[in-house]
Amino acid sequence: MELALGRERKKVVVIGGGVAGSLLAKSLQFLADFTLIDEKEYFEIPWASLRAMVEPSFAERSVINHRDYLTNGQIIASRAINVSDTEVLTATGRLIPYDYLVIATGHADRVPKTKTERLSEFQEENQKIRSANSILIVGGGPTGVELAGEIAVDYPDKKVTLVHTGSRLLEFIGPKAASKTLNWLKSRRVEVILEQSVSLNNISDGSKTYQTSEGGTFEADCHFLCTGKRLGSAWLKETVLENSMDVNGRLMVDENLRVKGRKNIFAIGDITNIPEIKQGYLAQKQALVAAKNLKLLLAGGKESKLATYEPHSVMALVSLGRKHGVAQFPLTTISGRIPGLIKSKDLFVGKTRKQLGLEPHPVHD
Numbered sequence: 008m009e010l011a012l013g014r015e016r017k018k019v020v021v022i023g024g025g026v027a028g029s030l031l032a033k034s035l036q037f038l039a040d041f042t043l044i045d046e047k048e049y050f051e052i053p054w055a056s057l058r059a060m061v062e063p064s065f066a067e068r069s070v071i072n073h074r075d076y077l078t079n080g081q082i083i084a085s086r087a088i089n090v091s092d093t094e095v096l097t098a099t100g101r102l103i104p105y106d107y108l109v110i111a112t113g114h115a116d117r118v119p120k121t122k123t124e125r126l127s128e129f130q131e132e133n134q135k136i137r138s139a140n141s142i143l144i145v146g147g148g149p150t151g152v153e154l155a156g157e158i159a160v161d162y163p164d165k166k167v168t169l170v171h172t173g174s175r176l177l178e179f180i181g182p183k184a185a186s187k188t189l190n191w192l193k194s195r196r197v198e199v200i201l202e203q204s205v206s207l208n209n210i211s212d213g214s215k216t217y218q219t220s221e222g223g224t225f226e227a228d229c230h231f232l233c234t235g236k237r238l239g240s241a242w243l244k245e246t247v248l249e250n251s252m253d254v255n256g257r258l259m260v261d262e263n264l265r266v267k268g269r270k271n272i273f274a275i276g277d278i279t280n281i282p283e284i285k286q287g288y289l290a291q292k293q294a295l296v297a298a299k300n301l302k303l304l305l306a307g308g309k310e311s312k313l314a315t316y317e318p319h320s321v322m323a324l325v326s327l328g329r330k331h332g333v334a335q336f337p338l339t340t341i342s343g344r345i346p347g348l349i350k351s352k353d354l355f356v357g358k359t360r361k362q363l364g365l366e367p368h369p370v371h372d
């Protein structure tokens with residue numbers, strides 16, 4: 008039996024190696040018998056993926072093998088499909104016991120398992136952009152808007168059309184930010200079509216005619232679907248945590264970030280029902296609070312000493328190409344070069360790498 012400071016080493020399992028799970032894993036790896044379960048072998052900085060589509064080499068820094076920052080724990084590259092009071096079951100049939108569990112499965116996406124495959128996917132997407140004269144983007148949330156911005160700036164000769172079902176862009180932040188974004192996109196000759204959807208039922212790779220819900224048709228050489236990712240909680244519906252989810256499929260947590268009614272299961276990041284905007288910098292703040300609480304519990308500390316997490320007010324930054332952006336602060340909205348300076352050049356990639364204990368700009372031989 009392995010011993011740490013005279014105590015049996017507790018088993019800590021984290022499910023989901025995204026923004027929150029990776030940071031928590033890095034903080035706790037040496038303090039427990041630690042396991043990270045993620046469906047892929049790498050952590051990908053989500054907001055850097057649109058830049059990687061126009062500049063594939065960008066992904067070499069923003070797609071990070073879990074092993075690069077998690078030097079001490081066990082890594083299982085498989086989907087979690089069930090959880091009991093004591094164990095997690097993976098899609099590959101492994102049962103992983105835990106004393107403490109952290110669920111950080113934010114959003115599930117269909118992405119390849121290895122970094123190499125993911126990097127070639129970015130090359131293919133880039134090729135698709137390069138070889139098209141006209142590009143359709145479906146979805147006017149942050150992903151669609153940021154992709155439109157990246158293409159409009161890096162490939163100004165392409166005709167970009169963005170179709171969105173809502174009455175305005177970026178519905179997760181305020182209307183002022185949306186109208187500033189719309190004006191910026193128009194100034195870059197992006198055509199924005201609101202309150203319409205595109206039928207993708209009969210679309211194959213070669214077809215170029217798209218139909219809108221209003222019955223109109225238009226031509227584009229290719230399309231990108233940016234309609235948002237599924238919440239990564241569907242797999243919890245038939246587990247011991249089924250009653251711990253709210254109507255939106257989010258895990259209900261208490262002020263210490265433990266799943267309601269559970270003493271040894273934490274949840275962090277986009278999957279929680281914390282009443283605040285779902286953003287990575289907040290997922291990271293939650294990861295640090297949960298890590299602190301786990302450290303306390305692992306050291307045999309008192310429950311009354313657990314740290315609490317307070318929801319934050321709205322703050323978000325949307326990049327518009329390499330130099331501009333739109334920022335939503337609690338009391339105001341700004342657009343232009345200042346938010347661009349904060350986010351758009353490096354997209355917080357160096358910062359996120361540093362938080363994981365990695366070189367912001369690794370030097371290759």
Ligand SMILES: Cc1cc2nc3c(=O)[nH]c(=O)nc-3n(C[C@H](O)[C@H](O)[C@H](O)COP(=O)(O)OP(=O)(O)OC[C@H]3O[C@@H](n4cnc5c(N)ncnc54)[C@H](O)[C@@H]3O)c2cc1C
Binds near residue numbers: 022044087150285
């Ligand atoms: C275009 C865009 C721009 C953004 N810009 C910003 C920004 O500028 N600043 C900011 O703070 N936030 C930004 N965000 C939001 C931010 O990306 C999310 O809030 C953040 O990723 C949430 O982190 P998370 O750890 O909860 O979930 P994720 O980062 O979604 O991680 C979830 C992880 O769990 C894994 N997983 C899912 N299901 C399972 C399963 N069953 N078994 C095993 N593994 C599983 C996934 O593969 C993934 O690795 C942006 C998002 C988008 C889409």
